[in-house]
Amino acid sequence: MPDENEGSRPSAPPEYDVFDPREAFTLLTSPRSDERTGSLERDLESDPIPIIRRFYPPLPTDTPTILFNPAHRFIRRTNPREILIYTDGSCLSNGLGGSRAGCSFVISPHHKLGFRLENSGPTGELHPQTSNRAELRAVVAALEYRVWQGDSFGAWVRLVIATDSEYVVLGATERINGWIQRGWRTSTGTEVMNQDLWKRLIYYIKKAARPLRFSGPPHGTAVEFWKIPREWNGEADAEAKRGAQLEGEQEFRVMSGMMV
Incomplete structure (x- = not known):
């Protein structure tokens, strides 16, 4: 499917505050107290869920490196207001006792983060370590890492995961509205797994879509999902596997990137 924005070029690229990658760090905090009661989404309750689309490259053979320039972000070559983030999850002994899961995201050639999947979700409930949960957690972490429509590096209008x-791509782009309509039940009537993270994903997609004035007129950032082959996701895969080897983390952590 052709990219509807293909060929649209801004008259001038945005200005960026370029930081030294060596100064970057990640601030880890606990969820806000109201998140423990599952009320985070109330902040944006009146906001409709944006249409969450799949990203289709102009050509089936187009890889991320063909379409996105590896600079201070992975920036769309034909539109410098669009960026890409790689995400992945990994689980050792998936589905067995003693499984260990790791998550990762890569926002630039200079900044990637791998971490252990927490045993607790944002509301404090315990969840098993699985590959699906790790993959979804990685996307949530990437979205909460920065205020992307007001990122220090540019005023992004589209963020491609x-x-x-x-599991993540189909869930986000095809299944999630049906789950919500059925009260977080699947089409067969079973309870949707990882509801806490799916709800958190919706929250951050809504938050990104809210118009924010950064450079030029106020705008939001649309989040889209690109299902890529595993071999194109090597760096994020390696980071997720390293994350799975880390010591266990009991409490859910909110990650905020500073100077990144």
Whole structure:
């Protein structure tokens, strides 16, 4: 499917505050107290869920490196207001006792983050370590890492999540509205797994869509999902596997990137 924005070029690229990658760090905090009661989404309750689309490259053979320039962000070559983030999850002994899961995202050639999947979700409930949960957690972490429509590096209008997870892509773009309409039940009537993270994903997609004035007229950032082959996601895959080897994390952590 052709990219509807293909060929649209801004008259001038945005200005960027370029930081030294060596100064970057990640601030780890606990969820806000109201998140423990599952009320985070109330902040944006009146906001409709944006249409969450799949990203289709202009050509089936187009890779992320063909379409996105690896600079201070992975920036669309034909539109410098669009960026890409790689995400992945990994789980050792998936589905067995003692499984260990890791998550990762890569926002630039200079900044990637791998971490252990927490045992607790944002509301404090315990959840098993699985590959699906790790892949979804990685996307949530990437979206909460920065205020992307007001990122220090540019006023992004589209953020493409590149993942090899069919679970994440189909869930976000095709299934989530049906789940909500059925009270977080699948089409067969079973309870949707990882509801806490799916709800958190919706929250951050809504938050990104809210117009924010950064450079030029106020605008939001649309989040799209690109299902890529595993071999195109090597760096995020390696980081997720390293994350799975880290010591266990009991409490859910909110990650905020500073000087990145």
